[in-house]
Amino acid sequence: MEELVDVRGLSCPQPLLVTIEKIKTTQSSQLKVLVDTDTARENITIVVKSVGWRVLEVEPSALGYIITIERVF
Amino acid sequence: MLRAFDIFTEVTAPAPPVVIVSKANLSFQCNYQRIIKIFNIISSNRPNINPSSRLTNGREMRDEKSIMESLCNCLGYYRYGAVIGILATIFQKLGNPPNMGICVACMERDIAGALGLHRVATVQYLRPEIIGFVLGSFIAALTFGEFRPRAGSAPIVRFFLGFLRWLVPLSFLGCPWRALLRIAGGDGNAIFGLLGLFFGVWIGTLFFKRGYSLGRATPTPLPTGLVMVLIVMALLFLRIIYPPIQGQPQSGVLFYSLEGPGSKYAPFFISLGVAIALGFIAQRSRFCTMGALRDLILFRNFHLFLGVLSLAIFAFISNLILGQFKPGFANQPIAHSMSLWNFLGMTLAGLSFALAGGCPGRQLFLAGEGDGDAAIFVLGIIIGAAFAHNFGFASTPKGIGPNAIEVLIVGLVFCIWVGFSMRHKEV
Numbered sequence: 005m006e007e008l009v010d011v012r013g014l015s016c017p018q019p020l021l022v023t024i025e026k027i028k029t030t031q032s033s034q035l036k037v038l039v040d041t042d043t044a045r046e047n048i049t050i051v052v053k054s055v056g057w058r059v060l061e062v063e064p065s066a067l068g069y070i071i072t073i074e075r076v077f
Numbered sequence: 078m079l080r081a082f083d084i085f086t087e088v089t090a091p092a093p094p095v096v097i098v099s100k101a102n103l104s105f106q107c108n109y110q111r112i113i114k115i116f117n118i119i120s121s122n123r124p125n126i127n128p129s130s131r132l133t134n135g136r137e138m139r140d141e142k143s144i145m146e147s148l149c150n151c152l153g154y155y156r157y158g159a160v161i162g163i164l165a166t167i168f169q170k171l172g173n174p175p176n177m178g179i180c181v182a183c184m185e186r187d188i189a190g191a192l193g194l195h196r197v198a199t200v201q202y203l204r205p206e207i208i209g210f211v212l213g214s215f216i217a218a219l220t221f222g223e224f225r226p227r228a229g230s231a232p233i234v235r236f237f238l239g240f241l242r243w244l245v246p247l248s249f250l251g252c253p254w255r256a257l258l259r260i261a262g263g264d265g266n267a268i269f270g271l272l273g274l275f276f277g278v279w280i281g282t283l284f285f286k287r288g289y290s291l292g293r294a295t296p297t298p299l300p301t302g303l304v305m306v307l308i309v310m311a312l313l314f315l316r317i318i319y320p321p322i323q324g325q326p327q328s329g330v331l332f333y334s335l336e337g338p339g340s341k342y343a344p345f346f347i348s349l350g351v352a353i354a355l356g357f358i359a360q361r362s363r364f365c366t367m368g369a370l371r372d373l374i375l376f377r378n379f380h381l382f383l384g385v386l387s388l389a390i391f392a393f394i395s396n397l398i399l400g401q402f403k404p405g406f407a408n409q410p411i412a413h414s415m416s417l418w419n420f421l422g423m424t425l426a427g428l429s430f431a432l433a434g435g436c437p438g439r440q441l442f443l444a445g446e447g448d449g450d451a452a453i454f455v456l457g458i459i460i461g462a463a464f465a466h467n468f469g470f471a472s473t474p475k476g477i478g479p480n481a482i483e484v485l486i487v488g489l490v491f492c493i494w495v496g497f498s499m500r501h502k503e504v
Contacts, residue, residue, distance in 0.1 A: 013293030015230055015434035015450070017371055021285055024376075040296075041446075042223050043363050051376055 007032050012040040012068060019044035020051055027055055033075040040068035157362040158384035162392030164351055165258050170399050171343035175410030176262040179206060180255035181437035186462035187339050188312070191331050194463035198326065199337025203316045205349035207441065208309040213356020214445025215306045226302025228449025231291040234495060235450050238433040239457025241488045252437045253366040256423065257385065259412065261392035263404035266412050266419050273420035277427020278370040284432065284496035292501050294450055302447025305455065359442045366436040421485055428492045
């Protein structure tokens with residue numbers, strides 16, 4: 005099952021930290037990250053690559069973006 | 078690739094598990110849709126909500142606006158650093174104070190002076206660079222559909238972090254940008270400042286690992302995002318109707334320095350134009366000195382740091398070419414050589430910048446993007462600068478100000494208290 009991480013409204017660097025923290029604790033292999041700024045979107049898509057995950061899809065929404073990331077096995 | 082993660086795991090203290098919010102907050106959504114409606118009217122130009130600009134596998138599908146977008150992406154982090162570095166030194170050549178081509182702290186202090194909030198006769202000038210940064214970022218955010226009015230993340234704490242960060246950096250006589258420019262100009266004292274900055278940001282990252290958070294901002298109606306833009310436009314208006322008069326310390330309601338750093342400035346329209354361009358590119362490139370150090374410490378991620386590095390390197394090269402490079406420690410322009418205070422001043426600055434979530438310049442760009450909390454910072458900074466000079470906290474080239482040590486201690490205690498107590502478990 006996909007899990008959601010909502011980092012909307014958090015200021016730098018928390019969107020990144022919360023996402024990374026979630027990546028470390030989650031059992032599932034896919035996460036949906038809700039972000040509301042382009043800075044957070046860019047930071048997350050760059051940094052998840054260095055922790056062994058990859059970006060599947062970045063989908064614009066009325067709230068910002070929904071980033072789907074997945075564990076690379 | 079995995080190494081960065083391993084290091085991060087090693088140094089991280091066990092933190093409370095992140096609470097997952099599995100459904101979107103409805104009021105958040107409604108508000109947001111309203112804002113988007115408003116902005117569709119103002120600028121019928123929102124590529125981000127257009128499904129055709131959907132991003133797939135991290136790669137952006139091209140649409141008609143992507144030419145401009147890719148042009149800005151070309152001016153990525155390190156190129157933007159280079160542009161700031163070179164332009165700052167050229168500003169110095171054109172008349173801005175030495176080793177202070179672009180210093181957000183100093184310029185906001187000069188604005189406080191120009192408005193008469195403090196009456197130190199040597200640092201009063203309504204710097205158009207600050208106005209340009211906010212306007213440039215605002216224009217970029219509107220153009221690319223990134224203008225999002227938002228606020229509500231502990232504004233009063235942010236005000237005081239801003240207030241403090243302008244008391245504290247003044248004991249070093251500069252902000253992070255100026256620290257880099259000072260090194261690039263050969264000022265050895267700035268090395269202690271930069272080390273302090275690094276140390277301060279490192280302390281800040283420890284708080285972040287413990288779950289420090291100022292809480293969430295939420296989307297708000299238009300005025301929250303526009304107030305700062307209107308303020309800088311009002312300042313611009315004042316500057317235009319009350320231009321400096323030769324030999325006069327006052328023109329209308331504005332004060333103008335006749336000597337000292339405040340009397341040195343590049344031509345008004347050049348400064349304004351270049352600053353608008355810089356603000357525009359900065360908004361696109363997310364250039365951020367605090368983020369650079371923080372990402373380096375937390376994630377071993379160099380992408381923002383390259384920008385900071387190239388700022389220093391290109392400013393150095395440009396200084397060499399323009400004949401502005403003067404290596405040494407003593408008698409550096411607008412600097413003192415009290416190493417301990419240079420170090421401690423910037424330690425506190427780094428800590429408060431990290432807790433506040435961005436470097437001084439970055440706050441201006443965020444304010445232009447509609448971030449009401451960043452705008453609160455900027456106001457805190459300007460008021461803080463005024464207090465710093467009125468109360469004798471600010472340093473002078475002779476050394477630190479008479480009350481600077483007490484303020485440093487108070488500032489440190491405040492930042493550590495905020496760092497320990499501002500924790501939101503359910504972020």
